[in-house]
Amino acid sequence: MTLPAQAFDARAAATALAELRAIAPLVHCLTNQVVSNFTANVLLAAGAAPAMVVAEEEAGDFAALASALLVNVGTLDRPQAAAMRAAVGAASTAGTPWVLDPVAVGALAWRTAFCRELLAFSPAVIRGNASEIIALAGGAGTGRGVDSTAQSDAALEAARALARQCGALVVVTGATDYLVDAQSARGIAGGTPRLQQVTGTGCALSALVAAACGCGAVRLDAVAAVCALMKLAGERAALASRGPGSFAVALLDELGTLASADLAERWCA
Numbered sequence: 001m002t003l004p005a006q007a008f009d010a011r012a013a014a015t016a017l018a019e020l021r022a023i024a025p026l027v028h029c030l031t032n033q034v035v036s037n038f039t040a041n042v043l044l045a046a047g048a049a050p051a052m053v054v055a056e057e058e059a060g061d062f063a064a065l066a067s068a069l070l071v072n073v074g075t076l077d078r079p080q081a082a083a084m085r086a087a088v089g090a091a092s093t094a095g096t097p098w099v100l101d102p103v104a105v106g107a108l109a110w111r112t113a114f115c116r117e118l119l120a121f122s123p124a125v126i127r128g129n130a131s132e133i134i135a136l137a138g139g140a141g142t143g144r145g146v147d148s149t150a151q152s153d154a155a156l157e158a159a160r161a162l163a164r165q166c167g168a169l170v171v172v173t174g175a176t177d178y179l180v181d182a183q184s185a186r187g188i189a190g191g192t193p194r195l196q197q198v199t200g201t202g203c204a205l206s207a208l209v210a211a212a213c214g215c216g217a218v219r220l221d222a223v224a225a226v227c228a229l230m231k232l233a234g235e236r237a238a239l240a241s242r243g244p245g246s247f248a249v250a251l252l253d254e255l256g257t258l259a260s261a262d263l264a265e266r267w268c269a
């Protein structure tokens with residue numbers, strides 16, 4: 001069975017993006033070594049404030065005072081796992097919303113068990129590619145390292161099961177991004193395959209999702225806003241660049257300069 005997906009509310013998303021830029025949420029990032037700098041720059045470009053506070057001794061304190069927390073297991077090791085446990089525990093106690101990016105879950109047993117352990121601490125959002133979401137929900141791992149071998153619509157049922165299991169909003173990205181909760185699914189089509197040719201766009205999007213969660217009550221519109229923002233910035237950057245290097249630079253420029261009203265213009269009929 002395939003879940004029917006509704007269109008997202010692009011006008012409400014435009015409003016939510018303007019609010020995010022006004023609030024400039026402080027995002028505590030526990031992320032992987034590959035994408036740390038790029039993630040910080042994406043958050044800054046979009047109007048949020050990044051901070052990578054990584055020591056186990058400090059991660060809990062900072063998670064308690066940040067607007068939101070990102071946990072990304074891309075280059076997970078023992079010290080980082082300890083810092084993540086401290087941060088997620090403190091975030092739960094303090095009411096800081098946190099986002100899980102289950103990079104390469106399904107491909108590797110230790111990180112798969114670790115992410116499943118963290119689900120008990122109620123992430124606000126889980127953002128992953130289709131293979132990761134299918135595997136985290138208990139299906140067979142179909143990924144190729146950090147990349148998906150499945151289309152995002154193939155993960156809709158898994159996303160629904162995961163949302164029901166842990167109460168999170170589940171975001172499955174791909175040619176169409178889907179926002180799935182226990183009751184509904186919303187789709188955002190667009191973007192460009194070029195987004196897959198620069199490492200860290202998915203990871204940076206998860207950080208933007210955390211920023212969206214750090215703007216008050218977790219709202220579907222705010223998460224949709226940052227997904228749409230990445231897609232539209234990618235479309236524009238593809239037109240303004242001549243390869244992966246200039247695309248990455250152009251993407252940051254577009255994330256910073258795109259007007260919130262542009263989201264409504266792009267996706268409203």
Ligand SMILES: Nc1ncnc2c1ncn2[C@@H]1O[C@H](COP(=O)(O)OP(=O)(O)O)[C@@H](O)[C@H]1O
Nearest residue numbers: 129173174175177190191192193195201202230
């Ligand atoms: N085929 C595609 N066409 C358009 N946009 C895509 C495509 N694949 C991925 N994206 C976009 O690239 C970004 C990263 O998504 P994805 O590649 O699924 O994550 P990950 O890097 O975690 O595997 C998202 O903004 C997503 O919408």
Ligand SMILES: Cc1ncsc1CCOP(=O)(O)O
Nearest residue numbers: 032034074146200201202203
């Ligand atoms: C290449 C790589 N290896 C471990 S984490 C990572 C970055 C993955 O980034 P993304 O999932 O956003 O493409």
Ligand SMILES: [Mg+2]
Nearest residue numbers: 196200201202
């Ligand atoms: Mg990727």
